Amino acid sequence: MDNSSYSIITNSPAETAKFGRDLAQFLEVPALILLKGELGTGKTLIIKAAAAASGYQGNVTSPTFNLIQEYSGEQEIIHMDLYRLDRTEELLEIGFEDYLTREALIFIEWPELALPLLPADFLFINIEKISAQKRKITVYAEGKRSSLLIERLNQKC
Amino acid sequence: MLTLAIDTSTDNLGLALMESGQLRGEYNLSLKRQHSEKLLPLIEQIFELLGIQPRELNGVAVATGPGSFTGLRIGITTAKLLGRIFSIPVKGISTLEIMAAGIAEPYLLPLIDARRKRVYCSFYQNLRTANDNFLKEIYQPTAISIAELPELLSNYKEKEITLIGEKKKEVRRVLEANAFSTRLAEAESDLPRAAVLARLGENYFKTGQRDDIYQLKPAYLKKPQAEINWQQKYGNN
């Protein structure tokens, strides 16, 4: 796209998870991270790894909420999976606006419907399946804060 | 006529009691996310300190946002129950209207921080009548990126716009860079003041305006007026 992107090839789920952990080091609240990729490409894996690296311990005995899960570790983490939504309006019903006002790391899987509602600063992670295990992960940034993060990713990783 | 005003829409917890045009008491406390713990004890306290019984109430004015949905539901639930138990009128009033109604200037832009370089705002023209300020809503409440405000307000470049609330200085920088003329509200007007809410409520009740407590709900925002279209860039690659 332009110089405001970062790319990496991962050869296994373990490497994909490591990318999630690396990414987490650079994230600061409030951050918005969108993840796009087919089923089974590792979106949730990346989010879980990033959440764990951000201090989320992972042991909750709470009911399952498919669409939105909140994890509180050292910082607040909100994980949305918009796969089941059909219309952008539904995002307003689930309180999307309210979530954007939170001082949190917000991860969104299947973010297409949310695109019209987004603020001007976010990370967009595209995951392409190269083979069964191999992925090409590209991170794009919109806005000043997220672009800075890409610069740091490019320097350190 | 005794009116209780309740505002839990923003970080400010606002409570006021107004008796026939006379302000009896007012709390405006910056209590982030503690509205659930603090609202009812403070209502109990304001009644106790003023020697008033809850059943003496004649009406409840409540802020309907924009703001935190959870916070809003706390205030609105309280208003609904008071309305139901004492059979008294309840009126929901936009938090942005409360902010604008506190200032007697012609063009008013109340702002609430929506985080991530966005604000909730609406835009009012103040049409002064003999007795009262009358606010005409030019743009309804919306969530908008600060960078998009010049476009939203482009028809009002010739007017002096009064900026009220959170982010007013940041908004001023953006507007003035686009050749707008602005002035800033005084610090004490940056909050949705509970006393203003009480006054507005009393005025509504005097003219017989009230909400159906069974229908009353927070001002859940509709689709933003100005959408950023990232769809082309990220939606289908």
Next chain:
Amino acid sequence: MGVGKLKFRDKLKDESEDIYILALESSCDETAAAVNKNGLKVLANVVSSQVDLHKKFGGVVPEIASRKHLELLLPVIDQALAEAGIDFEDLDAVASTSGPGLVGGLLVTLTAAKTISLALNIPLIGVNHIAGHIYANFIANPEIKKPLLCLTISGGHTDLLYFEDLRGYKILGRTVDDAAGEAFDKISRFLGLGYPGGPAIEKAARAGNEMAVDFPRADLGDSYNFSFSGLKTAVMNYVNNEEQRGNELKINDLAASFQKAVVDSLTANLLQAVEKYDVESVVLSGGVAANQRLRSYIEEKLEEHNLKLYYPPLELCTDNAAMIGAVAYYQYLERDFAPLSISADPSLKL
């Protein structure tokens, strides 16, 4: 703030007088109000369910639930008072679930109860939702003999309790990882059987062979604790292996075998406690208590000990407010009142 409390403390009643309590519940996806007289007598029990609203999303969506609770709040209160034939002024106390559950939802009825308490100058009682499900039994079966053991199981918890009488209990064991109902939900979704998982698995299991696959039962030694995460993983691994081998999945058999593994784990700990504690009855509660296979298996095993198993009727198994009112009555007798500053606790434990 204490002054108001002292005022109503003068007119508190004891067991010899009739006590009317309005109870409210909005911890998940039902909005409910009830009026109870003297605890176990239910004068009105109104439940408005939102399950259909959430079906599409495969789980409860917190914001949608909270919006609906606010909308349904006054209608369910009105209906409960009307059915009970009483007015706000007749109430001796008001109760609301204070947890566990979804904060946004809990705050709707908790705030309503606080407002009623303040407006009418009556005591406010915060009730644990899980305790509510247990007391649903005592509403349905007032003849239950004490002391008793209670196995309470839902999507959020799995606990084994000992009750000397209705005023208190001792926790013998709880889950160390997933709750049983959570395991049902996850496996149901994994097998494509839908939400809510309990009824979906049970329905599929009826057409399946529960001996088909021998899934592991967690053994936590001498403790009364439970564990279901190993079982969950075992089912997922089994399915993945079968799929990789290209074998056709027998969903009904899988559902039945999984269900039997859960039932066995739950029953084993209960029976261990039955042998240790000298009890008169055994009680089941929580959403998973609706599972027929669980009930019949435990009943069968308890017969050997000449013990009767009690469980709430279906209408009291789903979330309701009558059960909250029942707990609230015993809290009232114990003068266990909440201050107006009480907040919702999403992970409140027993």
